[in-house]
Amino acid sequence: MDKERISPRQLTFLVISFTIGSWIVLPSGIEAWQNLWLIMFLSLGQGLGFAYLALLLFRRHPGKTLFEIHEIVYGPLFGKLFSLLFLWFFLQTGAGALAVFVTLLKTTVFTATPDLALLIPWVIIVVYGCRRGIEVIARSNEPLVLATIGLIIASVFLVLNIFERENLLPLFNLPLSAVLWNSLGIAVFPFGQNVLFLMLLPKVNQPQKVMGAVFRGMVLAGLLLSLLQFLAVGVLGKVGELFVFPTYEFYRMINIGEVLTRLELIPLLNFLTMGFIKIMLCVYTMAVGTAQLFNLRAVQPLVFPLGILVLLLTRQIYPSISLHLQYIRDAQPYFGLFFCLLLPLLTLGMSFLRGGLQREMAS
Amino acid sequence: MIILIVLVFLGLFLYEAPGLVAEEYWRELAVFTLLMLLGLIWSILLASGVELPYVESVWLDLFTGLKKGL
Numbered sequence: 356m357d358k359e360r361i362s363p364r365q366l367t368f369l370v371i372s373f374t375i376g377s378w379i380v381l382p383s384g385i386e387a388w389q390n391l392w393l394i395m396f397l398s399l400g401q402g403l404g405f406a407y408l409a410l411l412l413f414r415r416h417p418g419k420t421l422f423e424i425h426e427i428v429y430g431p432l433f434g435k436l437f438s439l440l441f442l443w444f445f446l447q448t449g450a451g452a453l454a455v456f457v458t459l460l461k462t463t464v465f466t467a468t469p470d471l472a473l474l475i476p477w478v479i480i481v482v483y484g485c486r487r488g489i490e491v492i493a494r495s496n497e498p499l500v501l502a503t504i505g506l507i508i509a510s511v512f513l514v515l516n517i518f519e520r521e522n523l524l525p526l527f528n529l530p531l532s533a534v535l536w537n538s539l540g541i542a543v544f545p546f547g548q549n550v551l552f553l554m555l556l557p558k559v560n561q562p563q564k565v566m567g568a569v570f571r572g573m574v575l576a577g578l579l580l581s582l583l584q585f586l587a588v589g590v591l592g593k594v595g596e597l598f599v600f601p602t603y604e605f606y607r608m609i610n611i612g613e614v615l616t617r618l619e620l621i622p623l624l625n626f627l628t629m630g631f632i633k634i635m636l637c638v639y640t641m642a643v644g645t646a647q648l649f650n651l652r653a654v655q656p657l658v659f660p661l662g663i664l665v666l667l668l669t670r671q672i673y674p675s676i677s678l679h680l681q682y683i684r685d686a687q688p689y690f691g692l693f694f695c696l697l698l699p700l701l702t703l704g705m706s707f708l709r710g711g712l713q714r715e716m717a718s
Numbered sequence: 719m720i721i722l723i724v725l726v727f728l729g730l731f732l733y734e735a736p737g738l739v740a741e742e743y744w745r746e747l748a749v750f751t752l753l754m755l756l757g758l759i760w761s762i763l764l765a766s767g768v769e770l771p772y773v774e775s776v777w778l779d780l781f782t783g784l785k786k787g788l
Contacts, residue, residue, distance in 0.1 A: 358771045407785050447773060645753075656734050662755030663730075673774045682774040686781040 362507035363568035365493035368500045368550060369636065370572025372577075375503065376633035377452040378580060379546040379626050380459050380600050383683045384537035388596035389522075390529055392584040397538040399577035406573060408603075409549075409699045410566050413556050413645050415706050421553035422647045428705045435648060437698065443645050444694045446661075448548055449637025450668035453477065455489065456630045459600055474666050480631065482662040485639045486655050492635050499628040501594040506625050507579050508543055513618070516592050540683065543691025545580075546573060550695050554640045599676055602626070615651050638662055664685025677692070719765045727758045 362370070387394055416424045421441060426434035459471050465473060484492055529537075552569060559565050587595055587605040598604045606619040642657040651657070673679040731754055738747040763770060 377751060450773075451737055521766070645749065649745060649749050651743075653738075653741075653743055653746050654748045656746050657753065659730055660757055661788060662749060662758040663761075664753065666765065667757060668773065670764065671770055671772055674772050678774060679773070679777070682778050686774070686777045689781045689784075690777055 359488050359490045360491055361493040361555075361558055363559055363561055365497065366552070366555075366559050366568040367563065367572040367575070368496050369493055369555075369595045369632070370552065370569055371576045372500050372503075372629050372632040373551070373636055374545045374573060375540055375580065375626075376545055376548075377455040378541075378627065379583065380602055381455050381683075382580075382584065383540045383544050383603065383687065384607050384686065385601070386597055387529055387533060387537040388401070388601075389524070389588050389593065390534070391537075391541075392581045392588060393526070394534060394538045395541060396583060397534070397580040398546060399574065399581075401538065401542035402549070402573055402577070403570060405542065405695050405699075406545050406549055406569055407566075408696070408703060410569060411551055412699055412703050412706065413553060413565065415703070415710070417562055418557050420555075420557055420643065420647060421550075422551075422644050424702060424706070425682035428702050428709060438644060438648055438704070440698070441694065442641060442648070444554075445551060445637050445641045445644065446664060446668060447672075448551070449634045449641070449665045451670045452630055452633050452637070453665060454672040455679070456627060458679075459603065459623075462676075463600070463603060470670065472558075474669060477631075478662045478666045481635050481638055481665070482658050483667070484631070484635045485642060485658040485662070489555060489639060492632065492639065496632050499625075499632065501637050503625050503629055504575075504579060506622055507583050508627045509515060510583065510586055510606075510622075514605075516584050516587065516611065517591065518589040518610055520589065522589050536688065540689055540694070543695050544683070547691050547695030548601035549573065550699060551636060551640050552705070554643055554697075555635055555636075582706055599680070609717040624659060634665065636663055638706070655700065720762055723758070723761045723765055727754060727761070730754065 370472050372381045382391065384391055384394060384398075397576045398433050412424060413419075416427060419427065421433075422438040425437045429436065429437055453474070453525075457470055457477075460473055461468065461470070484495070509645050549569065556565050557561070559568070583602065590599060590605050590608050591598070595601045595604070603619055603623060607617065608614045609618045636660060640653075641661045645651070645661065646654045673682065729749070734750060735747060738744075738750065
């Protein structure tokens with residue numbers, strides 16, 4: 356598994372899938388509904404800033420994963436503690452995404468199906484994918500992400516007859532504090548979560564192209580999400596903010612000549628694939644991280660138990676979707692900021708400090 | 719239900735462990751067993767109806783408390 360390699364293009368596609376992930380069905384910053392597509396650009400800027408800091412860390416320690424960097428910078432004991440924190444972050448990110456998709460399926464299509472009947476097959480597929488390794492995940496992601504991009508672009512033409520420009524107004528009607536808070540919420544979720552890729556960057560076969568690949572993926576994902584949000588607001592209008600899953604409702608509205616109707620299941624299936632990739636990346640990263648934490652030679656055997664832990668945590672993420680929405684609004688920006696900005700920034704600062712001290716001692 | 723859970727975990731263990739023993743991956747076997755035990759205990763607690771805290775509720779309480787404190 357150590358010899359696995361992915362290309363920069365595959366990394367870009369993985370970043371797109373991971374960023375689109377679960378945000379596409381349950382956007383954060385829904386309070387800014389009509390301004391969301393514009394706020395997305397502000398968030399993208401912040402997200403790129405976070406990514407730049409994380410990539411600086413990778414540039415200072417080429418060929419090392421985040422967990423290896425922790426041990427170099429903080430020493431074996433504290434390094435492992437920091438890595439454990441990130442393991443929790445990956446676990447919660449994966450379980451959170453899975454919980455959102457299960458809630459979506461339960462409230463829209465499989466209303467009478469027990470959670471476990473949806474969770475178990477999902478986790479089995481995720482575990483199967485992770486056991487095949489990152490190369491297989493990256494290769495299978497390519498057609499899926501192209502299908503998603505195609506679908507989002509096709510949506511522009513599908514909604515031409517129901518898109519109302521007046522629905523986009525009023526714009527810029529939010530106080531600055533609300534704009535900044537919501538943009539921060541989106542910057543940490545989904546863009547900031549890309550800190551997870553620090554565990555996968557050493558697997559890219561052309562390390563010099565990593566920064567461009569990650570930035571391209573984030574910008575493309577940001578543009579796609581903004582476009583989709585723009586269309587959703589134009590179709591649903593102000594009432595869109597009342598829906599828990601506005602994207603799903605937006606696709607339900609499509610009606611072309613009473614022939615092409617009730618198309619929501621096609622995008623639903625498509626977005627589920629993005630969810631699969633996101634959760635697979637979380638589980639795979641956890642397996643790689645756990646293996647490095649305990650100095651193991653094999654990653655594969657850890658995938659099954661880690662998949663089970665994700666399944667179990669999914670049931671303990673939130674008791675109701677209303678609490679999840681409250682969490683997204685009030686707690687997620689702090690939680691995300693801690694993992695996506697503060698910890699990488701601290702590690703980067705310590706890395707510079709240690710580098711400087713070592714140079715002084717050498718001279 | 720608990721018996722079913724134990725059987726499932728036992729099945730998974732028997733599926734994975736022999737390969738690790740054959741390859742002499744002892745550390746891998748130890749970590750695998752540890753994670754499986756964690757999963758088993760957690761599953762049994764959930765199946766027995768023990769009320770465990772919800773993750774997002776914990777974070778919400780923590781950050782709301784911190785915000786009030788500041």
